[in-house]
Amino acid sequence: MSMIEFHDVQKYYGHFHALHDINLEIDEGETVVLIGPSGSGKSTLVRTVNGLETIQKGQLIVNGHDLSDPKTNLNILRSDVGMVFQHFNLYKNKDVLENIMLAPRIVSHIPEEENKKRAMELLEMVGLEKWAHNMPSQISGGQKQRVAIARTLAMRPKLILYDEPTSALDPEMIDDVLQVIKKVTNESGMTSLIVTHEMGFAKEVANRVIFMDQGQIVEDENSASFFEQPKTVRAQQFLSKIISH
Amino acid sequence: MIDIFTKFSGQLFVGLGWTILSSVIALFFSLIIGTVFAIMEVVPSKIARFIGRAYVEILRNIPLLVITMFFYLVIPKYVMKINGFTAGTIGLTLYTSAFIAETIRSGIQSVSGGQMEGARSTGMTYWQAMRYIILPQAFKIVIPPLGNQFVNLVKNSSVLAFVAGFDLMYQANSIASTTFDQINSYLVVGVLYLIITLPLSYYMQYLEKKLA
Numbered sequence: 001m002s003m004i005e006f007h008d009v010q011k012y013y014g015h016f017h018a019l020h021d022i023n024l025e026i027d028e029g030e031t032v033v034l035i036g037p038s039g040s041g042k043s044t045l046v047r048t049v050n051g052l053e054t055i056q057k058g059q060l061i062v063n064g065h066d067l068s069d070p071k072t073n074l075n076i077l078r079s080d081v082g083m084v085f086q087h088f089n090l091y092k093n094k095d096v097l098e099n100i101m102l103a104p105r106i107v108s109h110i111p112e113e114e115n116k117k118r119a120m121e122l123l124e125m126v127g128l129e130k131w132a133h134n135m136p137s138q139i140s141g142g143q144k145q146r147v148a149i150a151r152t153l154a155m156r157p158k159l160i161l162y163d164e165p166t167s168a169l170d171p172e173m174i175d176d177v178l179q180v181i182k183k184v185t186n187e188s189g190m191t192s193l194i195v196t197h198e199m200g201f202a203k204e205v206a207n208r209v210i211f212m213d214q215g216q217i218v219e220d221e222n223s224a225s226f227f228e229q230p231k232t233v234r235a236q237q238f239l240s241k242i243i244s245h
Numbered sequence: 246m247i248d249i250f251t252k253f254s255g256q257l258f259v260g261l262g263w264t265i266l267s268s269v270i271a272l273f274f275s276l277i278i279g280t281v282f283a284i285m286e287v288v289p290s291k292i293a294r295f296i297g298r299a300y301v302e303i304l305r306n307i308p309l310l311v312i313t314m315f316f317y318l319v320i321p322k323y324v325m326k327i328n329g330f331t332a333g334t335i336g337l338t339l340y341t342s343a344f345i346a347e348t349i350r351s352g353i354q355s356v357s358g359g360q361m362e363g364a365r366s367t368g369m370t371y372w373q374a375m376r377y378i379i380l381p382q383a384f385k386i387v388i389p390p391l392g393n394q395f396v397n398l399v400k401n402s403s404v405l406a407f408v409a410g411f412d413l414m415y416q417a418n419s420i421a422s423t424t425f426d427q428i429n430s431y432l433v434v435g436v437l438y439l440i441i442t443l444p445l446s447y448y449m450q451y452l453e454k455k456l457a
Contacts, residue, residue: 052365052366074365075365075368075370076368078365078366078367079367079368080368081366082366085359085363085366087359088359088363089362089363089366091360091363091378092382093382094377094378102369102377103367103368103369106373107367107368107373108368148363155367
């Protein structure tokens with residue numbers, strides 16, 4: 001069954017055509033990596049999937065909800081679709097544990113004890129159980145991103161969107177975060193859509209790679225053949241530029 | 246100064262009492278009304294934003310004295326009888342609420358958009374995100390300018406003197422005209438205002454430090 005379906009989707013910012021004729025189907029359980037030069041529309045595309053960006057034309061169906069229909073309840077959709085941001089977006093006024101427990105409490109009405117137990121398990125999984133009562137300002141960027149992943153998992157999403165999860169991190173923090181993402185994608189069987197510039201990671205984690213340029217999907221391949229031999233010149237150029245240094 | 250104080254202490258304490266009462270009432274309601282209009286200024290609905298904007302711009306751009314006179318003279322004539330204290334306190338509340346709305350709005354807007362996106366992406370409604378994430382951060386940011394507004398409010402309560410509100414300023418006028426000792430009458434009252442405003446200032450600074 002498909003988790004995400006784009007049918008002829010168009011997105012404009014004023015006159016700028018940000019997403020151009022997007023047609024894409026992602027099945028349940030797939031791990032799809034989105035790559036491409038900056039400004040190619042990767043982030044815009046993932047942000048349309050949970051309705052943070054609206055589309056102007058076409059049809060977009062996510063987990064059975066039609067996002068092109070203005071009557072669709074985005075809150076219900078979003079409680080099944082997690083998102084991990086480039087800049088973490090942890091709640092600055094809540095400690096690490098509360099960051100994880102807040103949405104399950106007020107959105108899903110999980111009983112307090114169960115919620116706390118689950119939150120602590122997730123913190124353990126990302127290796128941060130000792131930091132439960134620290135404020136976000138007291139932990140490093142890599143730790144913040146691991147908390148953000150735990151916060152997303154606490155809602156037991158069916159789909160997780162990662163919007164450049166390591167782009168704002170110091171080099172030595174990147175690996176910890178990538179390890180956690182790998183663990184989550186491998187163990188959970190959740191559908192994942194990942195925007196990243198980390199090619200080694202993309203190769204390892206993805207079943208499928210989508211290469212975007214200028215708001216269009218240029219290639220949509222399984223991971224092995226894409227990294228072996230991209231079909232388009234544009235993708236070949238992009239890969240050689242990224243891998244050469 | 247001491248003379249005036251001892252001789253008119255009863256009258257001065259009555260004034261102090263009315264000033265404090267008016268300030269407390271106005272502070273409480275202007276904070277609530279100000280918060281409501283601040284939120285109206287930032288919500289997605291265009292109509293709500295227009296109403297919020299209009300409220301703030303009208304009330305903060307009319308002199309406090311004019312607003313107060315409106316409630317003291319116009320409302321009793323056409324709507325219902327209210328005394329000077331009530332008219333003055335209503336005027337003070339509405340006038341201050343416009344400034345508080347502006348202050349809180351700027352606080353809400355200085356919380357980064359990522360906080361709202363982070364909250365919404367977990368399935369929280371706009372109002373849940375406002376209540377649990379945005380407003381607590383906004384209030385913390387605006388404590389210093391809010392402290393300014395509170396101190397201004399206490400000082401502005403002297404507008405009650407113009408509408409027979411029996412506050413400190415009203416008593417100062419009355420003592421000055423009985424004794425002809427203008428200097429000392431107003432000096433005493435100035436000191437009594439400080440007794441309210443200085444602790445208020447220090448309390449706001451304390452809050453700022455404690456929550457920082």
